[in-house]
Amino acid sequence: MVAFLTKTEGNDDFADIVDFLNASSIRYSLTVNPTVYVSNIKQFWSTAKTKTANNETQIYAKVAGKSVVVTESSVRSDLQFNDEDGATCLTNVEIFENLALMGYERDSDKLSFEKALFSPHWKYLIHTILHCLSSKSTAWNEFSTNVASAVICLAKGQKFNLNN
Incomplete structure (x- = not known):
């Protein structure tokens, strides 16, 4: 799936996250739209x-x-990932600590996370990664430690190896 990272009147509240994604290392992989027959x-x-x-x-x-x-x-x-030397997955402790900094409140040590427990900006980022780059095996409102690691690394400006 392709992300359309443009600012319009209807998404004014998301202008900063759209700017962030447009400046990110994964922009090309989110927006490339080749013709495939x-x-x-x-x-x-x-x-x-x-x-x-x-x-x-x-x-x-x-x-x-x-x-x-x-x-x-x-x-x-x-896809211009340039991520071969990036992290492949963060530790559970790093994931829980960083998600808490992003406003995620967890009730358990469960290793799948819910988009609904984030602010709209983080939901948008997670949603974009899930739909464009993730191979889903759970519901669309949940995401794995791998996606959590990718979101955290992206937010911190660290390379993350998306292919593992």
Whole structure:
């Protein structure tokens, strides 16, 4: 999904978080909107095979008669993450401490978090990351320690390895 990070009359209250996201290291990956044809997707997956070379998993496929190789590093490069040397996940203590600083009030040590317990600005940021960059396995109103770590690192200006 693509984020539209523009300021309009209807989202005046979110102008500062839109500015923050536009200046962030993940802006490109949130807003890139390439044209992808269903026929190309079908061709890709009907011919896709995985191989491991030099300890890296690679997907080999054909699209429009051309060979395509997809690797983790090619995805990082294409989405301009520049996050290979970033943190992969914060400790539970770091997560709880930092989420508390962001106004999150937790009742338990549960390791899934609820968007509803944040201010509208943090909800917007979390929502954007969930929809654009996350592989969801829970409800849309909840997020995991991985997403929590990404939000915290983004807020603190630290690199976070989004692919792990």
